[in-house]
Amino acid sequence: MVEIKDLVKRYGDTLALDHLDLTVEEGEIFGLLGPNGSGKTTTIGCMLALLKYDRGDIRLFGREMSPTAYDLKRQIGVVFQDVAVFDRLSVQENIDYFCGLYVPDKEKRRQLVEEAIEATGLAEYRKKVPKKLSGGLLRRLNIACGIAHKPRLIILDEPTVAVDPQSRNRILEDIRALNKSGSTIIYTSHYMEEVEQICTRIAIIDHGQQVACGTSQELKEMIRTGETVTVEGVALTKEQQQHIRTMPHVYDLSYENEELKIKYENGTGHLLSLLHYLEGEEVRFANVFSEQPTLNDVFLEITGKELRD
Template sequence: MSRAQVDDVLTVDHLVRRFGDLVAVDDVSFRIAPGETYGLLGPNGAGKTTAISMIAGLLRADGGSVTVAGHAMAPDAVEPKRHLGLVPQDLAIYPELTAKENLRFFGKLQGLRGAELTQRVQEVLDLIGLADRAKDRAKEYSGGMKRRLNIGVGLLHKPELLILDEPTVGVDPQSRNSILESVEALSVEGMAVLYTTHYMEEAERLCDRIGIIDSGRLAAEGTRDELIQLTGGTDTIRLGGSGDLTAAAARLREHPGVEQVDADRAGLTLTVRDAPTLVAALVGVATDSGVRLADVEITRPDLESVFLHVTGKALRN
């Protein structure tokens, strides 16, 4: 779908926020369409939480603008906040209340009443996988279950935009997977999602488009494949083995799709386009050239590679 064919749920234009001499968010711009999951990927301290605090109207921007569902956002603006749900890093639930009581309480704050509230609470409990624990107090939940309840609170009023700030931090792998499955279901319902994370694999799994943020600036933006192309889009095949490596290297350099071949004492390293479709043929060329293969390894570029390419440092630094 063309970006020009939809009305974006969120528009962020040249957003700036300073804290004294520190520029925490530096000229950040991006847009999110209905049904799209957009990821802000970057390390801790990159400016993700500051950016979403301005987007949600919790913090005033020093420059730029935010529009949610066609309404200008500001700390004192009411209308744009009706269209978004915010799930912060810190839990915003009452531990002494059950899941159902928490959801009913927050649902009433959001203007839901009667049968509509009852129905929506049940729908959210099913979505976040807590229907069977609905009558248990939140304090009895695991960390992951509390996180899922936190997400449920943000979903109750069916916002057009849901903001999730590092929702899987500190949870066990099983709960993390449940949270990711819940988020995956949201875009199917047409909800726009802004998802911040420093986990590369989460961004790759969930996000239609990704903005790489570092030191307050948006260093790159696009789909996963578009971002991979920034690195050159090439794969590496390592053919470990022995034999006539020089002759094999010469033949392999002539094969379509092979851009570079380097030989050393332990084998051959090939730079290629689309390794999975080439590897069988290249193994055949190598063995026909007298190479006795011991192992074959394929390395494909990922978002870690992209982050290193556009920022000059590893994502997890």
């Protein structure tokens, strides 16, 4: 459905997109994950023919995207990072206006507007102007304006920024529902939990390059870290630390302020082995917990920095 090949975009001397390649299949919720400034929004801008780019090829629905590709535009809905609604039109008027840019038929539009209002839970706020809405409701209005015309492809650019947890969950549910109703979703975010929660496939981008792409599981399998065990409030001798370091699958160990952190390569049951050893050594500890690798670990291992940097 979306094919981006060798996309290069510069802002003056800054290389924003560095030979970026992306492919999105129909029916996916495709996540574009990367830190702020990694090139996610620029990719979206180029994809929508809003931004000029220096090199590359962008094809949507098998055709080249351009500012005058009106029949392609008709099949796309966009939810921008910044709330893009008119401040002096009510909720209903805003949705009707933006839907009207895609759907000229008045009766059909009326039905679509109602559906969008219901889907985003804005029914009781339909007469209110945007400044009377909370941040979460405003984001929902932003989504309603982008999806009311029932597009085949929906692009959501960080739609949950500055949203309270309750509204965030509601928005994520809405996105899943849109996908179930047949829309392909491209979802950009720097919140790895969200991406992991809803996306069927994820591309990690950094400095305008795609550094990894696959399902959440595939991405995690790409890295060395399989499990991380943390033991808090533990007192260990140097010999004990050295012994743990030689246990099977351990590839990294840190011990600081009575906190032990051990990283294991693939495999399971590492926590039990460790607990057996500590029991045998009569070592006491306060807390112990095990973590499976996250997308942040994937990003960290591939790029050498935290996703939240």
